[in-house]
Amino acid sequence: MAVGAVPVSDPTLLADIRKYGKFDPTGCYQCGSCTLSCDLVEKDTTFPRRSIRFALLGLRQPLLASLDPWVCHDCGDCSTVCPRQSEPRISMITLRRFLSARYEWVGIGRKLLQSTAWYLGSLIAVALLTLVAIIGYHLWYVAMPARDFATTPFGLDHMFPMMTYYTLAVILFPMLLLVSRVAHIWRLTMRGDGRSHIPWSAYFTEAWVYVYESIAQTRMRKCPEHRRWFGHEVLAVGTLIMINIKVWGLRWFQTDNIYPIYNPQRWVGYIASALMLYGIAYIMVGRWRAKKEIYKETHFQDLVFPVLLVLTILTGLAAHVLRYCGVALACHYAYAMHIVVATPMLVIEMSFGKWSHMVYRPLALYFLAVKDRATQHAPAGEAVPNAI
Numbered sequence: 433m434a435v436g437a438v439p440v441s442d443p444t445l446l447a448d449i450r451k452y453g454k455f456d457p458t459g460c461y462q463c464g465s466c467t468l469s470c471d472l473v474e475k476d477t478t479f480p481r482r483s484i485r486f487a488l489l490g491l492r493q494p495l496l497a498s499l500d501p502w503v504c505h506d507c508g509d510c511s512t513v514c515p516r517q518s519e520p521r522i523s524m525i526t527l528r529r530f531l532s533a534r535y536e537w538v539g540i541g542r543k544l545l546q547s548t549a550w551y552l553g554s555l556i557a558v559a560l561l562t563l564v565a566i567i568g569y570h571l572w573y574v575a576m577p578a579r580d581f582a583t584t585p586f587g588l589d590h591m592f593p594m595m596t597y598y599t600l601a602v603i604l605f606p607m608l609l610l611v612s613r614v615a616h617i618w619r620l621t622m623r624g625d626g627r628s629h630i631p632w633s634a635y636f637t638e639a640w641v642y643v644y645e646s647i648a649q650t651r652m653r654k655c656p657e658h659r660r661w662f663g664h665e666v667l668a669v670g671t672l673i674m675i676n677i678k679v680w681g682l683r684w685f686q687t688d689n690i691y692p693i694y695n696p697q698r699w700v701g702y703i704a705s706a707l708m709l710y711g712i713a714y715i716m717v718g719r720w721r722a723k724k725e726i727y728k729e730t731h732f733q734d735l736v737f738p739v740l741l742v743l744t745i746l747t748g749l750a751a752h753v754l755r756y757c758g759v760a761l762a763c764h765y766a767y768a769m770h771i772v773v774a775t776p777m778l779v780i781e782m783s784f785g786k787w788s789h790m791v792y793r794p795l796a797l798y799f800l801a802v803k804d805r806a807t808q809h810a811p812a813g814e815a816v817p818n819a820i
């Protein structure tokens with residue numbers, strides 16, 4: 433909130449937030465136990481209560497400008513100690529969904545994040561469209577008889593270079609969408625009322641924070657549950673390896689050649705798959721047991737990414753194994769399923785789902801570091817936008 437601006441209470445804010453999930457901290461009497469329990473609290477003694485308070489008071493603009501929900505790494509310690517069962521962890525999750533929807537400028541994200549039916553429907557629609565595109569390519573574009581299409585074992589690379597463009601499109605489209613939101617997030621969280629500004633030099637000096645936090649996820653490492661950080665890191669490394677293979681080396685990776693086991697074409701893929709499966713297994717077992725606070729209240733959207741990723745890996749591995757076993761036709765069906773599952777995961781989940789947090793969290797920490805630097809170097813009496 434800009435210094436000097438008078439905040440206006442919006443009575444519709446609370447109802448608006450509750451469209452995105454559970455938000456019931458009305459019993460909170462500001463005892464501060466959540467702040468004391470949180471390992472992420474440094475000098476700011478209002479974390480995590482401040483953004484929750486903004487919501488309760490109907491302060492829409494200060495809430496939209498708040499980066500706090502992205503600093504929270506969802507460990508659940510605050511909910512465990514809360515004497516009023518206000519569940520601050522759950523409130524922070526809902527605020528992240530609310531903010532994600534506000535960062536999105538087309539309006540689709542709001543619909544998807546508010547409604548499980550819309551989210552599921554969009555995943556199914558993209559999967560069906562992909563299936564129609566595969567069939568349409570063979571029956572109409574290549575003009576192949578339907579019987580031949582159903583029974584002929586083609587090579588995996590028969591759709592190149594079309595497949596190269598397709599893969600680039602479904603990976604780069606969500607990435608561009610996410611990057612396009614950065615300017616909007618900047619406007620909401622960094623610009624303030626326009627009367628004061630943060631020097632551009634602060635953005636350059638602190639740019640390393642974005643890169644470092646994207647890789648190291650230092651806030652999650654501070655949470656007492658250290659294996660959780662390790663599981664997420666392993667998952668992130670495996671996913672990054674696989675995305676880079678698909679973007680830069682699709683022709684090398686998706687081939688009909690048979691390689692010996694020691695060839696990197698094989699073991700790089702195995703390593704990436706094993707890392708992703710380990711990370712997903714760690715998260716899913718925790719959610720299934722639901723013993724720890726962190727895994728309580730699993731939302732539909734928490735499951736979309738792990739489930740789709742597992743299906744994508746398993747169909748990819750099935751195509752690979754069937755190819756090496758010489759079962760070419762079955763390999764093709766497995767490969768088609770692989771594309772049908774991977775496309776909605778990339779187009780919908782990466783653009784609108786929890787995957788986007790991988791961009792928002794480091795961005796929030798970067799912006800906070802920029803504000804910190806600007807505050808330290810601000811001339812006496814000059815306000816830094818949204819610095820509280």
Ligand code: SF4
Pocket residue numbers: 457459460461462463464465466467481510513514515516517518519520
């Ligand atoms: S511990 Fe619970 S009651 Fe106390 S300030 Fe935090 S949310 Fe409110």
Ligand code: SF4
Pocket residue numbers: 469470471472479480503504505506507508509510511520521524
């Ligand atoms: S869930 Fe964990 S990281 Fe988030 S506010 Fe609560 S204690 Fe802090």
